[in-house]
Amino acid sequence: MRILFIARYRDSTMDRKLFLISAADDVVIRYVRPARWKDELLSVEQPSQVKGSLQQVGLPMIGRPNDPHRAVYATLDFGMLRFRPHIIHAEEEPDSLSALQIIVARQLFAPEARLVLHTWQNIERPRRPWVRVVQNLNLRAADGILCANHEAQAILHRRQYRGRTWVLPAVGVDTRVFRPCENRESRHDFCVGYVGRLVPEKGLDTLLKAARMLEMPNVTLRIIGDGPYRADLQRCIAELGLNERVQLESALPPEQVARVMCQMDALVLPSRTTSVWKEQFGRVLVEAMACGIPVVGSDSGAIPEVIGDAGLIFPEGDARALADCLRQIADSPALRRQLAMRGRQRVATHYSQDQIADKTLLVYREVLGPMGA
Template sequence: MHVLITVVGKRTEHWTDLFDVLCEQPDVTLTVLAADVSPVTRRELARLTGRHRRLRYHVVPHLLGESLTGHMASVLFRLPGNHGVTAARPDILHVIGEAAYLTTWQALRLRQRCWAGVPTTLYAAQNVVTRFPVPFPRIERQSYLSVDHAFPITPAALNVLRVKGYRGPATIVPLGVDTRTFRPLPTDPAMRPFTVGFVGRFEPHKGVTDLLRATELIDCDVSLVGDGSLGGEIDRAAARRPGRVHRHGWAGHAELPGLLNRMDALAMPSVEVVQRNTLPWIGIPLREQFGRVLVEAMACGVPVVGSDVGEIPHVVGDAGLVFPAGDVPALATCLARLRDDPPLAGRLANQGLRRADAEFDWERIADTLCATWRGLRSPTRPFRTPPAEAGHSTREAIA
């Protein structure tokens, strides 16, 4: 089964874990078409080709881009005139990108022109019903008519699909974690002060300043992994509390499990904001669509604390504590409970380990994806003619 996957955007490192697991399926040959991805993603793709003979990838140039417009919806593949993407007909086309993305439109148009009838599946993470400006609504409608099966990552994402008009079959498939890499490691908590961790972008909507205030209230250590515009705020907090605020740069898969295992709790104190970086007169509510680091912490046996924004409570489940977003005293209370009640912290850690293995392990997710793909390429499946509307455009962006 030859699967062609398209993926775009800077925050795509975690998809390489899925690609790795998919290539371990005995009947899967994988081709990845990527653009505007991070250097880490490029390195991981190159490493995987050394491990798997049945994996090929193309990182191609792009037009516009997330760094220019602030949104992945605007990215466009720019394939050279002589490229190998269309050399072999795939059995499945899987698009990692929302229905309204320009690259989703490109992938579906490429299918119509080169591989008519190839079953197509779509990843979906939007948890807010967002009305995009022209031409994105039309692209979205065309995508919903063309896709054979959708994979929303949460129940809220499935609801958004239905509200926006997708009527096809769908299976909820969450983001995953590589439990072979993210796992409990031997540590001695008695040798360090109680430490709360944060992993992500140092930006206002991530609640970084709330976490700094909460950890100061209960006088515990805080370890922050990542980077962003609030780096100066973290440096000032470190100056106020020498030796208690620890800042690390972005960590890859080789380093992050070790950092997580040195945390006594992981916090995701996100707040909701309105994003206006695509068009200033259009506000897009920004809520956490998943919170992948929560799952990575669970797999390491670290109890988690999250705000009630977006999909954080859904991901946390019974493996952590949830507090009202922006409520610093409530966040401090949750952290103090984990510090002062070791049986509670241990129970949540064990529930997190079970949850990571039962629901979020990439191997289980790969099994679900492949089972759906095999069903779609079944010879008994009726042929689905692509809608005529999908063929109309004002510009040939992929050739």
């Protein structure tokens, strides 16, 4: 089975899914990605290389790699003529211009190949007419679409998409990196953590207000990430009188994030829905769960779906409810142990990269039918 996999991953931790899929005896993967990724947070070079049955190809892009509506690859056929793929898996949204480029290339150079797209979008939002045209063309061409959450799947059905759909996140947790700490530091404080982008929709003001409400002098906050909200966040910390209790740090590589998570007593994802966005997955939740850290999330988007029974949920924007959740975890070692155990089990069952790879390969075989068996 020859798989042409096209995705705009910006860090190598996402590559392991493909290594695992390519380990199957009958699979060869050509993995096309941007040769260079640059956004407001980082800039990385992604050169071409071959590792066993996985060929990694870096292609230049016209436009910013993180712009789904105006960026395309500087290529005509993505190597389809020479590679002759059975499956083209493009981790592109149905309204993506790059997805349309890939569809045109398939029509010209690999018309027998099956096409699988991916969607995270779990909220209906206004779109320009030309974006709707692109979306409709892509939906008609796709043989199947992987959905990161059930709301995204429901939106596809409302758009009258007739192909196959599966609920399966594009990314999983590398449990070799994110795992319970063997030598956890002994501390007297109760450390609440946040890891992710510093943007208003992540609801960090709710977390700070909740910390202010907690009448527990040993509670500290550790916020790790970068983004345009940093200056506003620093002002909010000062206004709430939390300078002595909040540690604000820049973004860290995944290996360092795992080590830092192991020193947390709880991790919070307090996302808040806007008119154009709500939480689509929350990868940091499953990373913390893999480390055995209790998680608390708002009810924005896919967060309750991801957490299941392995954490606590509060109404988005409700600082008092969040404070109550944190108080429950801080006051009950038994609850902490229970949530840690459930989190590790949930990751092993649903969200490890091994599970994601196995389930993705099953999707490929289903799409191909008898040829993929």
